[in-house]
Amino acid sequence: xxxxxxxxxxxxxxxxxxxxxxxxxxxxxxxxxxxxxxxxxxxxxxxxxxxxxxxxxxxxxxxxxxxxxxxxxxxxxxxxxxxxxxxxxxxxxxxxxxxxxxxxxxxxxxxxxxxxxxxxxxxxxxxxxxxxxxxxxxxxxxxxxxxxxxxxxxxxxxxxxxxxxxxxxxxxxxxxxxxxxxxxxxxxxxxxxxxxxxxxxxxxxxxxxxxxxxxxxxxxxxxxxxxxxxxxxxxxxxxxxxxxxxxxxxxxxxxxxxxxxxxxxxxxxxxxxxxxxxxxxxxxxxxxxxxxxxxxxxxxxxxxxxxxxxxxxxxxxxxxxxxxxxxxxxxxxxxxxxxxxxxxxxxxxxxxxxxxxxxxxxxxxxxxxxxxxxxxxxxxxxxxxxxxxxxxxxxxxxxxxxxxxxxxxxxxxxxxxxxxxxxxxxxxxxxxxxxxxx
Amino acid sequence: xxxxxxxxxxxxxxxxxxxxxxxxxxxxxxxxxxxxxxxxxxxxxxxxxxxxxxxxxxxxxxxxxxxxxxxxxxxxxxxxxxxxxxxxxxxxxxxxxxxxxxxxxxxxxxxxxxxxxxxxxxxxxxxxxxxxxxxxxxxxxxxxxxxxxxxxxxxxxxxxxxxxxxxxxxxxxxxxxxxxxxxxxxxxxxxxxxxxxxxxxxxxxxxxxxxxxxxxxxxxxxxxxxxxxxxxxxxxxxxxxxxxxxxxxxxxxxxxxxxxxxxxx
Numbered sequence: 001x002x003x004x005x006x007x008x009x010x011x012x013x014x015x016x017x018x019x020x021x022x023x024x025x026x027x028x029x030x031x032x033x034x035x036x037x038x039x040x041x042x043x044x045x046x047x048x049x050x051x052x053x054x055x056x057x058x059x060x061x062x063x064x065x066x067x068x069x070x071x072x073x074x075x076x077x078x079x080x081x082x083x084x085x086x087x088x089x090x091x092x093x094x095x096x097x098x099x100x101x102x103x104x105x106x107x108x109x110x111x112x113x114x115x116x117x118x119x120x121x122x123x124x125x126x127x128x129x130x131x132x133x134x135x136x137x138x139x140x141x142x143x144x145x146x147x148x149x150x151x152x153x154x155x156x157x158x159x160x161x162x163x164x165x166x167x168x169x170x171x172x173x174x175x176x177x178x179x180x181x182x183x184x185x186x187x188x189x190x191x192x193x194x195x196x197x198x199x200x201x202x203x204x205x206x207x208x209x210x211x212x213x214x215x216x217x218x219x220x221x222x223x224x225x226x227x228x229x230x231x232x233x234x235x236x237x238x239x240x241x242x243x244x245x246x247x248x249x250x251x252x253x254x255x256x257x258x259x260x261x262x263x264x265x266x267x268x269x270x271x272x273x274x275x276x277x278x279x280x281x282x283x284x285x286x287x288x289x290x291x292x293x294x295x296x297x298x299x300x301x302x303x304x305x306x307x308x309x310x311x312x313x314x315x316x317x318x319x320x321x322x323x324x325x326x327x328x329x330x331x332x333x334x335x336x337x338x339x340x341x342x343x344x345x346x347x348x349x350x351x352x353x354x355x356x357x358x359x360x361x362x363x364x365x366x367x368x369x370x371x372x373x374x375x376x377x378x379x380x381x382x383x384x385x386x387x388x389x390x391x392x393x394x395x396x397x398x399x400x401x402x403x404x405x406x407x408x409x410x411x412x413x414x415x416x417x418x419x420x421x422x423x424x425x426x427x428x429x430x431x432x433x434x435x436x437x438x
Numbered sequence: 439x440x441x442x443x444x445x446x447x448x449x450x451x452x453x454x455x456x457x458x459x460x461x462x463x464x465x466x467x468x469x470x471x472x473x474x475x476x477x478x479x480x481x482x483x484x485x486x487x488x489x490x491x492x493x494x495x496x497x498x499x500x501x502x503x504x505x506x507x508x509x510x511x512x513x514x515x516x517x518x519x520x521x522x523x524x525x526x527x528x529x530x531x532x533x534x535x536x537x538x539x540x541x542x543x544x545x546x547x548x549x550x551x552x553x554x555x556x557x558x559x560x561x562x563x564x565x566x567x568x569x570x571x572x573x574x575x576x577x578x579x580x581x582x583x584x585x586x587x588x589x590x591x592x593x594x595x596x597x598x599x600x601x602x603x604x605x606x607x608x609x610x611x612x613x614x615x616x617x618x619x620x621x622x623x624x625x626x627x628x629x630x631x632x633x634x635x636x637x638x639x640x641x642x643x644x645x646x647x648x649x650x651x652x653x654x655x656x657x658x659x660x661x662x663x664x665x666x667x668x669x670x671x672x673x674x675x676x677x678x679x680x681x682x683x684x685x686x687x688x689x690x691x692x693x694x695x696x697x698x699x700x701x702x703x
Contacts, residue, residue, distance in 0.1 A: 247509055317546035321609070323507060325559035325616055326536035335558070336548055 053411025218387030225292025234303030270362030306348020547597035603634025
């Protein structure tokens with residue numbers, strides 16, 4: 001520059017630089033803002049749709065367990081077993097009509113069947129289980145909270161309206177009018193619904209009874225299998241590859257293939273699992289053991305890659321130090337390198353597990369999509385029993401016609417997200433706990 | 439200059455602890471060390487000097503087979519410890535390194551307590567029977583490394599929390615806890631301030647009573663201050679090896695003279 005310029009005046013070059021920097025900042029802010037907005041939208045839509053699943057419409061009945069109906073042949077367990085839900089339904093229908101009459105609520109223009117239609121078809125089964133568990137209740141007056149029909153539940157939550165009821169063969173506006181009266185009289189209300197987390201899936205016709213119990217158990221079993229197989233296997237493989245294996249073509253090939261495996265679409269692992277574990281090895285379909293093994297295959301590359309990265313990040317001076325005082329290679333690795341790599345390994349493992357927990361496609365192929373109402377037994381036998389899985393349950397419910405299942409699916413997503421948040425929190429905590437400076 | 443002390447220095451011992459003959463080192467296609475013959479005397483401080491990349495650290499790492507950890511390194515020739523070839527097939531480098539300890543350029547304490555840092559070597563070699571004996575080894579090593587008074591009240595504090603000079607002395611304590619016969623030091627003072635350097639140098643002089651010390655250094659003054667014998671390396675060759683006083687005052691090779699007077703390097 002020939003003319004001396006003042007520092008107070010920005011020259012064209014620095015002006016251009018400053019402009020491009022602020023442009024970049026704006027773009028960054030925009031990107032972050034977009035991501036946050038998308039997240040907020042997702043969460044609010046899931047929470048808005050799904051929180052309702054944790055509350056369920058129930059009809060409170062003050063009733064007497066009439067022995068003449070539900071225990072015509074005495075109260076010994078065998079005789080009670082022979083009484084089907086039909087008898088309990090008769091009892092419930094009668095008690096509902098009596099309760100309405102006792103409270104002076106008008107049922108004008110409604111048939112007995114229409115009144116009974118306010119109750120869920122699941123309610124008699126719940127009552128029957130209660131009685132079988134405690135036969136001493138027979139003949140006693142009890143207060144029973146009977147599940148309301150899914151449409152009535154939807155009415156309480158605003159999903160079902162008078163207009164939609166006109167077009168609905170399952171519920172009529174008159175029934176809804178009665179429901180309104182019952183709600184005002186305190187007989188019908190929304191209450192917390194623990195059975196959403198514990199009950200098994202239910203059929204198309206009774207969304208109000210559907211729960212996640214089997215799916216949560218199935219997912220937990222699969223996570224257990226993934227954890228027990230993929231972590232030791234993955235960590236051991238990475239230690240060998242990173243620290244012991246000679247650097248040659250074969251190990252290069254293995255390394256490339258592991259990276260490729262991490263990018264293989266998950267449904268391919270499902271086909272592999274179907275071919276190997278079910279068709280070849282003869283393991284049962286829909287079983288957590290097969291799901292767990294397939295997810296293990298999927299998780300292994302993630303764990304191996306992150307473990308190797310964690311091992312690589314340990315400064316070589318620590319290895320030198322250990323070898324310098326005469327530690328063997330194995331001692332150097334297990335006493336010094338591995339503890340330092342632990343936070344990274346744990347993070348990778350939990351991220352891998354979280355991925356596996358949310359994986360759906362491979363499970364569809366090995367039959368985890370089946371409708372399962374029986375809880376799997378306790379492990380290890382339970383690993384071979386049919387079960388469902390959380391993400392598959394979500395998929396399953398979204399495919400059903402009744403909009404009540406949409407709420408259920410969103411509720412299941414909330415549960416799934418909660419599990420993922422807990423797992424990530426554990427990862428962060430463990431990382432803090434093990435993190436050491438060097 | 440403390441270099442004046444050169445004249446007072448004598449070599450106490452004439453027995454060779456380690457003998458190297460025709461040592462060549464290749465890293466891949468690079469010929470890093472060419473035909474080196476050196477005798478390391480017992481209970482003597484031997485300094486390796488020379489410009490960067492001359493092969494002095496490479497040679498040092500040959501003496502306890504730390505080069506084994508470098509996949510591309512190939513060592514030929516013969517290095518003996520007490521008359522036994524350390525590159526013999528029967529030799530377990532782990533056993534060798536227990537007898538030939540090493541201190542590195544950068545202080546590298548384990549991210550464990552001070553006590554565990556020092557106790558690690560004795561533990562894995564089974565040198566102590568019981569806690570009391572181990573405590574004793576730890577205290578003795580820390581005393582020898584002239585750091586005991588600074589850390590005796592916080593043996594359970596992490597070794598990485600010490601200052602740079604203290605960390606290096608801790609590393610020295612760790613190296614001497616396994617009672618090696620030879621102690622290799624790879625520029626042990628390059629990361630230290632002058633005061634810590636002086637402490638470490640004093641320490642080296644004391645350690646000479648028990649083992650041979652081999653020290654690689656960039657500082658000619660340091661070589662002159664602490665060593666009895668000096669080897670000058672240049673471009674992978676051992677140019678000159680002799681008594682420190684002679685190397686610094688009366689070098690026979692013109693390259694040595696150029697280096698110590700600052701004309702090459």
